[in-house]
Amino acid sequence: MRIIAGKAGRIAIKVPRAVARPTTDYVRQAIFSMLGDTVFDARVLDLFCGSGAIGLEALSRGASSCVFVDEHRNSTSTVQENLEKARLEGGRVVKSDSLQFLKRDPATYDLIFADPPYWKHYGDTDHVKNLLALPALPERLEKGGHFVAEISTAQSTPESPVLQLLDRREYGSSTILVFKHP
Template sequence: MRIIAGTAGRLAIKVPKAVARPTTDFVRQAIFSILGPTVEDSSVLDLFAGSGAIGLEALSRGAASCVFVDEHRQAETVIRENLTKAKLTGGRVIRADVHAWLAKDMATYDLIFADPPYAKFPGERDHLKELLANPALPPRLAPGGWFIGECSSSSRSPEGPGWALQDRREYGGSAILLYAAAPAS
């Protein structure tokens, strides 16, 4: 696993063993190609951060700041190590449950990424669907910002109040979902 482009481009990063499925280089490249120059000077929130690969990529490509949130101690340690190794500034690492942290956070972000564990079987917890239903998430998105979620390509695109799905792109077993704030009715 590596950072693809920007100031830390081509740098190999660590992945915590607790993270079973980090976002692949190919999928990250696709995400950042879609976002293009909107990443520069943006404030980023990386939920279910794991190795921090998405937020690290954003910082490397010119994001002003990134808050990494993951509940696993090993993820927290690895993200800090990756930030130091990549010599990237503007990163803040939070070890907390995503939903509990969102309920307390008052900041807004231009880009919010969420790559939670996939719901693979009927009845399994669907973290992305829960996140889209969480009333604490929409106020975190800055006007004109994007919420980018990742789920299994075999899953339907989850919906949530306050969100409008703008695009869905599939790459192998992963689907990238781009949401904007739903227009007020």
């Protein structure tokens, strides 16, 4: 895995063992192509961050800050290592459950990314559906801000009572959803 573009472009990053399915370079490139200039100077929140690849890419492309959130110690220590290796400033790593973090964090963000474990079988937790139903999500997202989530292509698109779905794109077994705060 590597950072694709920006000031830390081409730097290889470490992926923790706990991350079974890191977002591929191809999918990350597609996400940042969709977002375009909205990344520059943005305040970013990377939920279920894993290796931190999405947030690292945002910082490399000019985001002013990024809070990386994951409940696994292996992930948070890996993100810290990746931040240091890439020499990117503005990153802060938090070990926490992502939904609980949203409920207690008072900050607002221009971009919120979520790449949770996929819903695969009946009875699995649908993290993206739960995030979209959480009143704290639109409260943490600036008006006009974007929420970007990765789900399995087998899943239907969850709905939001507040956020507007702008785009749904499929890349192999991954689907990218882009929502906007009206």
